[in-house]
Amino acid sequence: MVQALKYLSETASQTAGPYVHIGLSPGAAGFDIYRQELGHDICGPNAKGERIRVTGVIIDGTGAAIKDAMLEVWQANADGVYAHPGGGGPVEDGFRGWGRVITDFETGEWTFETVKPGKTAGSAGAPQAPHLNLWIVARGINVGLNTRMYFADEAEANTIDPVLNLIEWESRRATLIADRDVLGDLPTYRFDIRLQGGIETVFFDV
């Protein structure tokens, strides 16, 4: 007799649908219901490091910006530590490292402000270049899409980043690297995400 493997099966994903804002960003849907909506403050006032802005659009297979998506970010602090019991150490008071933004209903633009993360530990010793972990849901997306944003001004660290180097097509690595714009009140990284097409953004099975 063969022993049964008693594992449960993960609950299947379903699309977040067109009205994801009701549950996860109700203020944007047009009504205030909670004392505080979560995800607006990624790093808090005490975080060390360089304050930055990140902005972009999510583009569908026709070239149009999608206007009903939600994007979440998960990042380390400037020391490369995640705000989690296994995150590598203490973080600044008020630093959560997680944020949630929606795309503008008219333009499709999304934007958030945070601090630039530091290098984080890699699985097999080599450090990971500074990066933001992003998760995208929307109508038409059946399973949330995981991707990463790296920083163009971290070229040296990017070159040896173990995850970027997993991508065998070198030309595709560039889809994960955001250019820095020195104009404006904050250093701004532009990160456009292309769901489909010739220069499609790399998405990960994490």
Next chain:
Amino acid sequence: MTKPGEFYPRNRDIHPVSLSPGYKSSVTRSPRLALVSLQSTISEQTGPVFGADDIDAGDNDLLTNYAAPGQSPIGERIILHGHVLDENARPVPNTLVEIWQANAGGRYRHKKDTYLAPIDPNFGGCGRTLTDENGYFFFRTVKPGAYPWRNHANNWRPAHIHVSIFGSGFAQRLITQCYFEGDPLIPLCPIVQTIPDQNAIEQLVARLDLNATIPLDSVAYKFDIILRGRRSTLFENRPEGN
């Protein structure tokens, strides 16, 4: 603090395929190239931590969290409850569960929903809670109605509640939909049918739970949520393995 363990690989066979032409929106919103598989790092094995300060005690009661004082939404009063477990059947404690839904007539309180069924002035349609130390959660709400949507000319969504769960690592992040036992629209729905595995569909159907009903008050449905399991970190740092 010890390093958190890696998650079991996600079994993509039980998840929807990304390009599912029966669900038309997926056609232009699904990647054409394969996902790049990633041996998870600390970036995926950790995730945000939420606490009681983040939410209010009444946030899980949709019967009262948007109703005027003394008022109540119209509809079938239900309790939706269950456990969040991982694939090892271990409870996932203190994790954030968020839900959103239409009202009893199938209308969302969203400025982009133009369905002719009316808004309920006493119903917002969103709630959130943290699981307890046993992974248990519950909500009070009204059972949502089915509603039409522009896909094929006569598509109706089954009654459903959208559910968002975090778990303890960002790789567990999940959004799904909870359906209700016996709903004849379930097998007809192109969004449900994006899932190729019938057992996986069954797992999204909340069961009538008479034991949890409140007599003369609310009927109950049980909906357990399973997140990816973590493996123990066996051997991986031994020098001969690297």
